[in-house]
Amino acid sequence: MEVDTLQDAQETKNGGNDFKENGSLDPVVYQLVRVEGDGTLVPPTEDEVLQIEQFLDDKVDLPSIDDVGNVEDFFTNDCMLLKEPDFEEGYSELETNGEIHTQQFDADLEVDRLKPSVDSLDIPSKCTVDHDHKPDKLNTEQGDNNIVHQDNASTETPKSTVLNDSCSAEKEKTDACSRSVNNSSTGPSVSGVTSSVPDFSILRGEVCLDNLTIRELQEAFRATFGRETTVKDKLWLKRRITMGLTNSCDVQSSGCVVKDYKIVCKDAKHELPTIEGIPKAEVEATSLVRYQVLGPGNERDTPSCSYYRSEDQQRSSNRLKGVSTDNDESEGTLQDEQGAAKRLRKPTKRYIEELSDTETLGSTGKLSSPGKMAAHGEVLLRQRVTPLQEVDSLSITYPTRKDTFGGFSVHVPYASRMRRGRPRRNFISFLDDDPPVECPEVQMAVETMSGKDGEHVNHKNTEKKGGHIETAEKKGGHIETADNKEIHSIEADDICRSDAKTKTKRGFKRKHHRAWTLSEVLKLVDGVAQFGPGKWSEIRRLSFASYSYRTSVDLKDKWRNLIRASQTQLSPENDGVCPRKSNPSIIPVPPAILLRVKELAELQSQAGNLAAAIKFSGQSSKVAQGRGSSGFL
DNA sequence: GTTAGGG
DNA sequence: CCCTAAC
Numbered sequence: 001m002e003v004d005t006l007q008d009a010q011e012t013k014n015g016g017n018d019f020k021e022n023g024s025l026d027p028v029v030y031q032l033v034r035v036e037g038d039g040t041l042v043p044p045t046e047d048e049v050l051q052i053e054q055f056l057d058d059k060v061d062l063p064s065i066d067d068v069g070n071v072e073d074f075f076t077n078d079c080m081l082l083k084e085p086d087f088e089e090g091y092s093e094l095e096t097n098g099e100i101h102t103q104q105f106d107a108d109l110e111v112d113r114l115k116p117s118v119d120s121l122d123i124p125s126k127c128t129v130d131h132d133h134k135p136d137k138l139n140t141e142q143g144d145n146n147i148v149h150q151d152n153a154s155t156e157t158p159k160s161t162v163l164n165d166s167c168s169a170e171k172e173k174t175d176a177c178s179r180s181v182n183n184s185s186t187g188p189s190v191s192g193v194t195s196s197v198p199d200f201s202i203l204r205g206e207v208c209l210d211n212l213t214i215r216e217l218q219e220a221f222r223a224t225f226g227r228e229t230t231v232k233d234k235l236w237l238k239r240r241i242t243m244g245l246t247n248s249c250d251v252q253s254s255g256c257v258v259k260d261y262k263i264v265c266k267d268a269k270h271e272l273p274t275i276e277g278i279p280k281a282e283v284e285a286t287s288l289v290r291y292q293v294l295g296p297g298n299e300r301d302t303p304s305c306s307y308y309r310s311e312d313q314q315r316s317s318n319r320l321k322g323v324s325t326d327n328d329e330s331e332g333t334l335q336d337e338q339g340a341a342k343r344l345r346k347p348t349k350r351y352i353e354e355l356s357d358t359e360t361l362g363s364t365g366k367l368s369s370p371g372k373m374a375a376h377g378e379v380l381l382r383q384r385v386t387p388l389q390e391v392d393s394l395s396i397t398y399p400t401r402k403d404t405f406g407g408f409s410v411h412v413p414y415a416s417r418m419r420r421g422r423p424r425r426n427f428i429s430f431l432d433d434d435p436p437v438e439c440p441e442v443q444m445a446v447e448t449m450s451g452k453d454g455e456h457v458n459h460k461n462t463e464k465k466g467g468h469i470e471t472a473e474k475k476g477g478h479i480e481t482a483d484n485k486e487i488h489s490i491e492a493d494d495i496c497r498s499d500a501k502t503k504t505k506r507g508f509k510r511k512h513h514r515a516w517t518l519s520e521v522l523k524l525v526d527g528v529a530q531f532g533p534g535k536w537s538e539i540r541r542l543s544f545a546s547y548s549y550r551t552s553v554d555l556k557d558k559w560r561n562l563i564r565a566s567q568t569q570l571s572p573e574n575d576g577v578c579p580r581k582s583n584p585s586i587i588p589v590p591p592a593i594l595l596r597v598k599e600l601a602e603l604q605s606q607a608g609n610l611a612a613a614i615k616f617s618g619q620s621s622k623v624a625q626g627r628g629s630s631g632f633l
Numbered sequence: 634g635t636t637a638g639g640g
Numbered sequence: 641c642c643c644t645a646a647c
Contacts, residue, residue, distance in 0.1 A: 510641060537635060552635065557641070560638085636647075 210238070516558055520547055521589055524555055524562070525596055533559060533604045559597075565589060566598035 212220060217237035221229045231237060527539030536552035536559075544550045550558075570591065589597075 513641075534636070553637095554641080556636070556638090634647100637645085638643100639645105640641100640643080 212238075514549060518590070518593075520544070520550065521558070521562065521593060523547070524558055525593060525600065527555070528559060528600055528604075529596075533600070562589065562594070562597045563601045566594040566601060570594055570598055 214232050214234055214237065217234060218229055218231070221227075221231075221237050221240060225240070229237070229240075523543040524539065527535075527543040531538045531542075534556075536555045540548075540550060540552045540555055544555065569589075
């Protein structure tokens with residue numbers, strides 16, 4: 001079912017393409033963004049972009065992934081959030097040429113199927129309907145600092161990212177166009193296009209949103225976005241309307257007065273032009289990237305997006321368990337729930353930078369130690385509970401850094417990148433079990449490092465057939481730099497550790513066990529052959545770039561086990577006897593590999609002896625360095 | 634931060 | 641796979 005969903009997503013995307021081809025000759029460029037629960041858009045991290053791309057690319061292969069459960073987990077967990085009108089976030093793809101083509105990859109579609117008459121009514125390509133299920137109170141109390149970030153950095157082209165439902169507001173003007181899209185869409189059509197015209201008059205004149213009833217707000221919403229909503233959360237409605245009218249995410253949920261389609265905030269923080277009558281280019285110009293830290297009195301948000309990641313997960317897991325979560329469900333429940341299980345910490349600048357550093361480390365191919373991971377996890381957790389967050393969030397100017405994704409250059413607050421660390425277990429586990437093919441660079445490194453290149457490659461290909469664990473390995477054939485792989489893999493690891501924690505001694509569960517596959521073993525053997533034993537970090541970096549859930553320690557441990565196995569299994573007494581024969585699910589390491597391991601082990605021990613002898617005799621250790629005999633200390 | 638080795 | 645001493 002999830003796979004269907006994904007394919008639907010793909011179809012939808014195709015539909016969008018069709019539309020674009022019909023509508024203009026401009027190539028369709030999708031921009032992935034994340035819609036936060038309060039409507040702010042967060043640029044995707046590189047790994048998100050890549051992974052989504054991968055999903056689309058690999059959708060056909062999904063059913064054959066060995067661990068389908070992970071796929072399901074991914075969809076249900078990360079995206080079930082979207083199934084309800086109060087979901088927290090989603091992915092939207094925005095066409096960079098300004099045409100709104102949001103796409104939510106899964107749950108949104110499911111919303112369409114399940115509740116065709118709900119929110120995303122006339123939204124041609126599943127324009128993300130991000131309902132803020134979080135009561136604003138939560139935002140306030142938790143310091144849900146959404147740094148409002150809109151894409152601006154791409155100054156050279158008019159394709160600055162149009163964000164959010166503010167885009168939808170614009171869409172209002174191109175509604176006819178949109179609807180034709182809807183009609184021509186080949187995807188699961190979003191039925192239920194509202195036929196009646198929104199009552200635009202509701203926004204005419206001077207109207208204080210605070211004074212409107214929910215019904216009126218809904219109407220105003222419809223007038224603003226061209227679609228209906230069933231959301232009854234006044235604050236949410238007000239904020240969304242405001243956002244739509246101001247084309248800005250930087251809005252307040254109260255105190256706003258609409259004056260002839262213009263938003264006049266009571267605190268006079270700014271009077272933003274409406275999008276009415278503003279050329280598209282200008283509208284887009286107003287979406288220029290700017291990550292703003294909202295001033296005091298503003299209820300939003302801390303940059304610590306990861307906070308909600310955890311919450312998302314909890315919520316989604318709740319839903320998986322069938323726990324109903326209503327729009328109005330008190331966040332207290334959530335907090336209690338979470339507070340009981342997790343500790344929080346107030347988001348400090350230091351914390352943000354810390355995480356950012358972690359990412360940097362990740363990009364350099366370094367893994368944080370488990371201890372460090374643990375520290376981060378704790379940080380994450382504590383943040384959730386601390387009620388003082390907003391104090392910080394109100395006054396601190398968060399640093400931004402320039403970053404690029406999807407061809408866009410944007411200023412990303414550290415906070416948004418922090419989201420890398422958000423728990424996305426399912427997403428990750430899916431990835432982990434489907435490691436993308438190595439980038440050419442890595443592949444080359446692997447292939448050139450062994451004198452038996454051909455053999456190595458052949459091994460890889462043949463073993464794919466045999467080892468079911470390997471079936472998914474070669475599938476993720478999308479472009480990805482080694483660094484990116486490192487990054488998301490680091491994240492994977494991070495998530496693995498932080499997310500999998502139930503409550504062990506340090507609050508962290510052990511890393512998810514991942515059986516070593518034959519190809520991994522081969523890589524390891526080849527790596528040892530090339531770099532020598534003990535060069536685990538090097539081997540990891542060069543040979544395991546696409547398996548970065550393997551740490552250097554893992555490599556070391558595995559090598560140790562391989563040596564043991566080679567010594568026992570290849571010994572005359574046990575000849576031909578598979579020690580763990582009883583368990584058919586365990587794929588034995590082929591004797592050929594064990595033989596090679598044994599050879600290497602002997603070689604290394606010889607080298608070690610030689611080195612020791614040389615050292616002992618006071619000679620130069622030149623020889624010892626020759627073959628990676630790092631091990632005489 | 635990495636490696637080695639015990640658990 | 642975890643932990644930690646040693647480097």
